[in-house]
Amino acid sequence: MYSNNDDPAVGGGSPPSRFKASGLRSRHLAAHVLVAAWVVLALLAASAQQTLPVARWLAIHLFLLGAATTAIVVWSEHFAVAMLHAPLPDRRWNNARLAGVNTGTLGVLTGVWADLPVLTGAGCALLVTAATAHLVVLVRMGRGALGGRLAPIADYYRAAAAALIVGAVLGWLLATGNVGPQQYTGLKLAHVHVTLLGWIGLPVLGTLFMLWPTVLGVRMAERTTRLARRVLALTGGGLLTAVAGLAAGLRVPAVFGVALYAVGVAVAVQLFARTVRRRPAISAAAAWMLAAAAGWLLVGVVVDLALLAARPLAAVRDDIGSLVPVLLVGLVAQVLIGALTYLLPIVLASGPKERAALRAVLERGWMPRLATLNLGVALLALPLPSPSGTAGILLAGAAGAVFLALAVRVLVRSARGVLQDTEKAGAARRPVLWGTAAGAVLIVLAVLVANSGGNTDGPPLAAGTAGAGAGTGTTRTVSVTLFDMRIHPAWIEVTAGTALKLKVTNTDAQRHDLKVEDGPTTPMLAKGHTRTLDLGPVTKNREAWCTLPGHRAAGMTMDIVVTGSTDDAGAHEGHSMTATTDGGLDLSADFSTGWQPRDADLAPAPGGTVHKIELHAGHTQIEVAPGVRQQMWTFGGTAPGPTLHGKVGDVFEVTLVNDDTAMGHGIDFHAGSLAPDQPMRTIQPGKRLVYRFRADKAGAWLYHCSTAPMLQHMGNGMYGAVIIDPPGLAKADHEYVLVSSELYLGTPGSTAQVTKMRQNTPDAWVFNGVANQYTQRPLTVRDGERARFWVVAAGPSDGIAFHIVGTVFDTVYKEGGYLLKPHQAGGSQVLDLATGQGGFVETTFPAAGHYAFVDHDMRHAEAGAHGMVEVSG
């Protein structure tokens, strides 16, 4: 089909000799240098996945939008000319289109990388313009052209160009955050389908109708033309239906559309399979690679169909992420390698001898390369643990890199030939193109270097705060990271009127977005993706959170606090503003209507020697001080968790169920003696764990969450008491359990809260989780009654000096032994417990009255560790 192709031609007619005369060779050379440059950059980005912010996106788009798109534009025009027997399109406009595609791609990539939405938009616009021009040329080429048997294949290229236009527009919407969370899933899937199956899949399929028999060296089957039309109707129509359905968020039409596409691919593959003959192929390497690529296309489409049919779109959106590398490497990279193995020697060589030499270079070691590449794709495709996926990437990358090296060698060799030719001819080469390409590569590299590491907004901002803006007119950019189900920083303080920008980066394994109250929202960000939200001048306090179901409740929230505004006294999420002021908890305020204090009574130990308890880990809104509600992390829905009560020798079988939607939790019972490895392990959301221990020793024991950071898990409420009665314990009239702890207000896990924990500056000290609860709802006894107070110091940092005003203790049991018994002469005033210790004291109230019980560290007592025993006569 070419003047310099002595392989069996297809499509009828003698090959046009004008390609060579028109300088096609040097143009192909330049185009493929561009392709190779994009591939090199894609490999670099792929190898820097852990260090570059948008590396995965960049690697995929450098390869698909850079390399594959350049190759498709060049080859689809080339083949359209051949198959339509059309005159060559104008060379300068041809170059302009190619330059437009590449510059547009560069703009998109740089725009997304540097987070410059305007540049991204301009790049998309240029890409759409170039793709439209490409489509127009392909349509006009068909008019008045002689046409050949394979003229219908040009329709594949036209449909593909239209798909690129749609894909670029969708990509622009997605990349610039112009899509709300509701539409995000559908449009993302539509973008993936229209680009992968449309812009890339359709030209591949169409070209194979012609290229496959050519590579095999056989005559094309008679029914190829008819089938090509039918396959295009199936695949193109199916894709249109699927993309429309996905964009509208409708699964049924999407499934139907992809099914049609799959049927189309199957029909084509069946034709290709029947074309195979026993005689050796012209290029066995190319034939095998093309066959494997077509096979992966079929596999990919079938898996895609199954996913769409079986799961909701939101789940498919995440699953299809793992399918993309398979199509990327198995289909696109392999078809590119296969096709170029055959075609590069044809377009670059000046004669049969050189062609054979170039082909020999490109086919070097093709069998091991084929095996390595496809083994890599198989490892990527199969649902195996992560090391195999990494191995797959490495294998595929190695095979690709070897071909790239061979291709570069061929390009250099050919370039030398072109140089010699042009020197002979005295013609000008293409210095502008070379210079532009080199300059563009320089810019991309420079932007990559400049953007590595952090923001460009001056000195690093203090964690947790945006620094003090100088007042109205100031602009602040704060780097916000979404990680570990948290927003860091969780608290930003800005001066009223500061124009605030949030540079949001998701470094978590799962996707998140960030919505600002009455403000903008990022699209769903995969790991490593960054988007900047422009909030404009901020004049009042605002919240921001991840909109994914459950994430806000799990603590993915952030407070934007405005200082110097009338809004300073406004409420924060989770607690009132008064709670954050220094010592500002109003402990004399009323609790909310309907609030009930935690029952301090110790319930009698249940009968039997085996106690089975199911403890659910989760989070609950709790009133932790008068009028102050706060999200707490809880065992059994309360903080502290339920008190377990038993006798020495009893067995406790605790089933821990992690009801948390995002966080892992574990549990540690101090009362048991066992190897911590298994029972104290952290279990993930939705998992269960059975923790069985025998309480061999008496005491008042602490239990708490065993998951790091324990300071936060305990500081947010995940603790409780286990009471094991010493043998022969006398009966008391009342038995109370008081678990002492510190209270840290604020969003659990937020920087502000954790800072308070680390600096040990709690907002309050509490008995049984609520500040001053027993001051307002006293414990009640009658005079002369004997009361036993079990006390456990849960911390997480402070112990306790337990004292009851107006009484002396005649019994003190601390950490497994009696310090004092009633018959002894001495008395006790304070039960001192270090963090994590427990014990009990007993006393008899001499007369009616109000007996305060406190932590005798008066800072603690005055800040909530205070209660009352009301003794009636």
Place this chain on the structure above:
Amino acid sequence: MDTVGWWSLVRFAHVAGAALWVGGQLALTLVILPLARHLLAPEAKDRFTAAAGRRFGMLTGALFLPAQLATGWAMAWHRGVTWASLAEPGYGRTLATKLALFAVVMLAAAGHGIAHAKGRADLARILAVVSLVGSLGVVLLATALPAT
């Protein structure tokens, strides 16, 4: 502080110098040289392009380059940039990259002059285009730097 102060003037000189330098390259490459190629006889064209290139090179060496270096150094000093801060992510690294790209662009421009003098027209043209495209990259990085 006044909106237009002394540092605004320094920044103005820096930005204006860059605009004139990049704009001059663009005007030479896209307007003057193509027209010269079309309108002038080969010999006249060669003389004209050589003279135009030489003059632009002299202007660059005598005016733009010193002005850019001086104002750039002054702004960096004003901002408190240190050698160590050039390696830090963010402002420092962007500035360092911009300086490195600027150096490459200058080398390409110098290489263009040398290649032209040696009669290697194609290499000279490649280097000229690299210099032009690269200087756009310098402008891109400059716009990414927040105001001093």
